[in-house]
Amino acid sequence: MSFTLKIKDKVEEREINGELTIKDLLDDLDLSSETMVAKKNGEIVIEEESIEDGDAIEFIQIIYGG
Amino acid sequence: MGSCTKCGNPNVIIKRKASGQALCKDCFIESIEKKVKQTIKKEKFLEKGDKVLVALSGGKDSVVTLEILNSYVKRHIIELCAVTIDEGIAGYREEGVEIAKAHAERLGIPHKVVSFKESFGIDLDEIMKREGHRGSCTYCGVFRRWIINRAAREFGATKIATGHNLDDETQAILMNYLEGNMENLATIGPKTESNSEMFTVKIKPLREIPEKEIGLYALAKGLDIHLAGCPYAQESFRMEISNILKDLSKDHPTIMYSTLRGFDKIRPALRQELAHDYEYDRCERCGEPSSNRLCRACTFLEELGK
Numbered sequence: 157m158s159f160t161l162k163i164k165d166k167v168e169e170r171e172i173n174g175e176l177t178i179k180d181l182l183d184d185l186d187l188s189s190e191t192m193v194a195k196k197n198g199e200i201v202i203e204e205e206s207i208e209d210g211d212a213i214e215f216i217q218i219i220y221g222g
Numbered sequence: 223m224g225s226c227t228k229c230g231n232p233n234v235i236i237k238r239k240a241s242g243q244a245l246c247k248d249c250f251i252e253s254i255e256k257k258v259k260q261t262i263k264k265e266k267f268l269e270k271g272d273k274v275l276v277a278l279s280g281g282k283d284s285v286v287t288l289e290i291l292n293s294y295v296k297r298h299i300i301e302l303c304a305v306t307i308d309e310g311i312a313g314y315r316e317e318g319v320e321i322a323k324a325h326a327e328r329l330g331i332p333h334k335v336v337s338f339k340e341s342f343g344i345d346l347d348e349i350m351k352r353e354g355h356r357g358s359c360t361y362c363g364v365f366r367r368w369i370i371n372r373a374a375r376e377f378g379a380t381k382i383a384t385g386h387n388l389d390d391e392t393q394a395i396l397m398n399y400l401e402g403n404m405e406n407l408a409t410i411g412p413k414t415e416s417n418s419e420m421f422t423v424k425i426k427p428l429r430e431i432p433e434k435e436i437g438l439y440a441l442a443k444g445l446d447i448h449l450a451g452c453p454y455a456q457e458s459f460r461m462e463i464s465n466i467l468k469d470l471s472k473d474h475p476t477i478m479y480s481t482l483r484g485f486d487k488i489r490p491a492l493r494q495e496l497a498h499d500y501e502y503d504r505c506e507r508c509g510e511p512s513s514n515r516l517c518r519a520c521t522f523l524e525e526l527g528k
């Protein structure tokens with residue numbers, strides 16, 4: 157079971173073992189939900205959204221320091 | 223997982239911790255536009271016939287400001303014009319300028335791009351190579367303001383709209399309070415209120431919208447925005463305050479709203495006690511309004527030998 161994760165221009169394939177939500181993934185990557193918006197298969201989703209096999213997830217940083 | 227509190231659509235794009243609302247894309251877009259229009263009405267930002275200059279960087283805040291103000295153009299209430307400032311930050315600014323141009327063109331809004339180089343004979347990249355400079359953001363702030371004021375006069379604008387959001391406002395309030403800068407604190411507000419005819423009134427239509435929701439609105443509407451960090455952005459007191467506020471907001475989601483609301487209540491008293499109307503005269507060098515012989519921009523330029 158796997159999904160793709162896109163951040164900026166980087167796309168990578170990641171494995172899922174069991175339940176995984178957007179929030180879990182943000183936490184794993186040490187990214188703040190305060191500065192990121194998540195899309196799943198092209199649609200904006202909330203943090204509680206779960207990630208399933210074959211999903212295309214994208215994180216868009218909308219807040220930058222400075 | 224819950225559906226839209228307003229219409230029942232199961233595809234929710236935001237859960238607002240502050241109000242407990244969950245909203246779908248359409249209801250979220252509508253709620254932002256409604257809120258901004260309420261602010262505009264409450265603060266009497268716009269009068270029929272106003273020509274509003276938007277300081278358009280191409281970032282989310284200014285693009286959303288332009289987009290929402292454009293609905294007033296469609297209703298024939300105001301006219302819009304826009305200025306984009308090219309500070310001369312290689313590898314960063316170019317994309318923002320292109321995005322700004324495209325939005326102005328798409329909406330048919332008169333637009334100009336003004337560079338530090340053409341205005342002052344030096345750009346930010348060059349300034350940053352000088353020894354003993356005052357820090358990138360200090361120049362940016364002062365030089366941008368100079369360009370925006372001048373552009374407002376050239377366009378014949380009656381108002382200047384900036385993209386300041388709820389996070390910016392609360393950061394400024396907290397920073398000035400914690401540093402004891404009460405004179406500066408007293409100048410924060412929805413509009414600038416200078417007695418001098420030489421200044422164009424500045425308005426902040428997004429002041430009650432959290433920064434994150436502005437980004438979300440831009441993405442939800444499919445607006446092209448410049449998403450990048452300035453290479454000169456450095457650790458600053460403002461950033462520390464911003465981090466504290468964002469952290470606090472996680473468990474206290476209404477904290478920024480209450481900070482702003484409370485501040486707006488004491489603002490009249492603060493102004494009465496602390497705000498003085500400076501005597502403005504003209505800067506000897508450039509003719510812009512200044513309370514000293516030289517305006518801040520010209521003071522910096524003299525230091526830089528320009």
Ligand code: SF4
Binds near residue numbers: 358362363454
């Ligand atoms: S972060 Fe960059 S663009 Fe923003 S004020 Fe500072 S130097 Fe200018």
Ligand SMILES: [Zn+2]
Binds near residue numbers: 227228249
């Ligand atoms: Zn809805």
Ligand SMILES: [Zn+2]
Binds near residue numbers: 505506509517519
């Ligand atoms: Zn001057």
